[in-house]
Amino acid sequence: MIDFSILKRSKKSRARLGVLKTPHGEVETPSLVPVATLAAVKALRSDEIAATKTQMLISNTYHLHLMPGEGVVKNAGGVNKFMNWQKPTMTDSGGFQVFSLGFGHDLGVGKILKMFPGKVDRAIEKGSQPKHVKITREGVHFRSPLDGRELFLGPRESIVIQEKLGADIIFAFDECTPPMVTHEYTKKSLDLTNAWAKQCITAKKSKQALFGIVQGSRFKDLRVASAKFINSQSGFDGFGIGGDLGESKTGSQEILGWVLPLLDERKPRHLLGIGKLEDIELIIKSGVDTFDCTVPTHYARRGIAFTSKGALDLGKAKFLKDSGPLDKTCECITCTQYRRDYISHLVRAKEITGASLLTFHNLFFFNTYVERIREKIKHGLI
RNA sequence: GUGCCUAUAGCUUAAUGGUAAAGCUCCGCUCUGUGGCAGCGGCAAUACGGGUUCAAUUCCCGUUAGGCACC
Numbered sequence: 001m002i003d004f005s006i007l008k009r010s011k012k013s014r015a016r017l018g019v020l021k022t023p024h025g026e027v028e029t030p031s032l033v034p035v036a037t038l039a040a041v042k043a044l045r046s047d048e049i050a051a052t053k054t055q056m057l058i059s060n061t062y063h064l065h066l067m068p069g070e071g072v073v074k075n076a077g078g079v080n081k082f083m084n085w086q087k088p089t090m091t092d093s094g095g096f097q098v099f100s101l102g103f104g105h106d107l108g109v110g111k112i113l114k115m116f117p118g119k120v121d122r123a124i125e126k127g128s129q130p131k132h133v134k135i136t137r138e139g140v141h142f143r144s145p146l147d148g149r150e151l152f153l154g155p156r157e158s159i160v161i162q163e164k165l166g167a168d169i170i171f172a173f174d175e176c177t178p179p180m181v182t183h184e185y186t187k188k189s190l191d192l193t194n195a196w197a198k199q200c201i202t203a204k205k206s207k208q209a210l211f212g213i214v215q216g217s218r219f220k221d222l223r224v225a226s227a228k229f230i231n232s233q234s235g236f237d238g239f240g241i242g243g244d245l246g247e248s249k250t251g252s253q254e255i256l257g258w259v260l261p262l263l264d265e266r267k268p269r270h271l272l273g274i275g276k277l278e279d280i281e282l283i284i285k286s287g288v289d290t291f292d293c294t295v296p297t298h299y300a301r302r303g304i305a306f307t308s309k310g311a312l313d314l315g316k317a318k319f320l321k322d323s324g325p326l327d328k329t330c331e332c333i334t335c336t337q338y339r340r341d342y343i344s345h346l347v348r349a350k351e352i353t354g355a356s357l358l359t360f361h362n363l364f365f366f367n368t369y370v371e372r373i374r375e376k377i378k379h380g381l382i
Numbered sequence: 383g384u385g386c387c388u389a390u391a392g393c394u395u396a397a398u399g400g401u402a403a404a405g406c407u408c409c410g411c412u413c414u415g416u417g418g419c420a421g422c423g424g425c426a427a428u429a430c431g432g433g434u435u436c437a438a439u440u441c442c443c444g445u446u447a448g449g450c451a452c453c
Contacts, residue, residue: 037416058415096415108421112414145417176415213415242415273415294416301418317408355418 002169002209002237004268004289010377014260014287017377020056020268022088022168022209024080027055029268030284030377032275032370033090033292034363037063039073039083041297041363043356046085051333052363053371055087056168058292061161062094062153066146070164078166089167090292093158093200095174095193095213095242096273098140102130103178111244111273113179126184135175137192155199163206169270171240172200174213176272179244186217194229201235211270212236214259218246223255227262238268241288245274249282256286277306277369284373285382296366300358303347306365312340314358319344332364 003021010016020027034041034049036057041049049057059079064070076082079089099111103124134141139154158173174193177186197212204210212230216222230239241259245252252274263269268289275283275293283291296306303315307327312319314326322340334343334357346354376382 033415035416042416042418060415063416090415092415094415100415110414171415240415271415276414279414291415293414295414298414298416298418301416302413316410350418352418 001207002268004238004266006265008377010285010382011380012382013285015285015373015377015382016265016287016289017374018268018289020088020289022056024086024088024168027088027290028374029289030370030373031055031290032280032296032366033058033270033290034297035060035292035294036083036085038067039064039079041359042301043297043352043359044363046083048356048360049085049363050087052360053367054363055367056090056290057085057087058090058092059165059167060092060094060097061158061165062097062142064091064165065094065153065161066144066151070161074164074166080166088169090169090270091162091165091167091171092272092292093162093171093173093213094140094153095158095171096176097142097153098133098135098174099176099178101142101145102133102135106131107178107180109179111176111179113244113247124178124181124185126182126188128185135192137195139173139196140175155196156203159200159203159210163204163208166206167208169209169211169238170204171272172197172210172212172236174215174240174242177215177217177243179217179247181217181244183219183222186215186219186222190215190222190226194226197230197233197236201233204235209237210235211238211240211268213240213242213272214263215243216259217244218251218255220258223258224262227259231263236267238270239263240270240272242272249279252279253282253286256283256288260287275366277366280366280370281373281382284370284377296362297359300362301355303354303358304362305343305358306362314340314344314347314354316344317348320348326358326361327365330361330365330368332361334358334361334364 006016006018008017018029033056037060039059073082132143142151155173162170173196175189193215214226216226245255271288271291275291305312305326308329319340325335
């Protein structure tokens, strides 16, 4: 069970200030939801995650199913107790893995593609299938990257697993479509995602909140149809917006502009997998309440620090001669207690403490950034 | 001290009497419902001095350095 209330609606944009109440506490929205795929934000303890101002985490059904298996998590009392995290949680349904382990793996692309005009030779047509993933009406056959065994995930399976994982918010099982799909392929995929959406609603026995996912790729008619359909399902407590949002920032704005006005404004909207620093204000202005993104944590493990002066690659040797903090204006533990020369050394030596210090800073920095946006909405600035 | 062996990029190794190749490192770039992953691009070398030859990194001599054996 969740309860969402809107404290303020912007007059300058579709941005909204809200509070999302869950069994594990409240989330002030808009909010970043850091990614804890395997019930861990890599490199941080749960108390450290909390100290980065993180309000909610999202874990992954597919990955936790493979390892350690949802039974282990259930025996521990659910994902919160399992990882000693007292605040709200979400689990993603595994729908993204249909893409990332399927076409994404085959073609070596992410869901955001900077496609050159005319590169239609790689378009994914109706009827085509990825190599290691088989998509059927009932669900998706995967091959485990861990041991090669077959595994099947459909709407019912995903919900059953997510109920055992026990997060506050769970997502419907969908097909996240690749960026280079044709209209025909997307239309067929959407029929599947919508059918699965209904099956997820009927499969759910728990009191967890269930979010339906809007797909439709870059096609306006399909995005609109998807939003209307998902919005019409009273079994959904909120919405996810998934898939490819087009090739540019203005494209993403446009797609969110088609979709969000069609969704019941009393329910929260979560944007799946988007959240580079430069995206955040734009998606919030479009009316997004929560969003998850691997960027702050994943980039930290590659040695990148996000600062008020831009992104810094601490792996570069020049930082070995830099005695300053990562960011002079940041008040996080990493910035107040450690210097760039030391962090650079750790990154270059591949010491895990480097990943830890950078992950802490990046999450604190992102969360502070979003906190300021909440303040701006509160004061009518955006 | 004597004999033998070796010397190619920062490191580890290829190859050839006729354009010197790769891995790692280093430098730059990419990587949005997470691979502590991966990909792309770049810098960079025949120890030194002679000789043979149209042409030597390659064959020969010397120097230097290193390794091994013997005294």
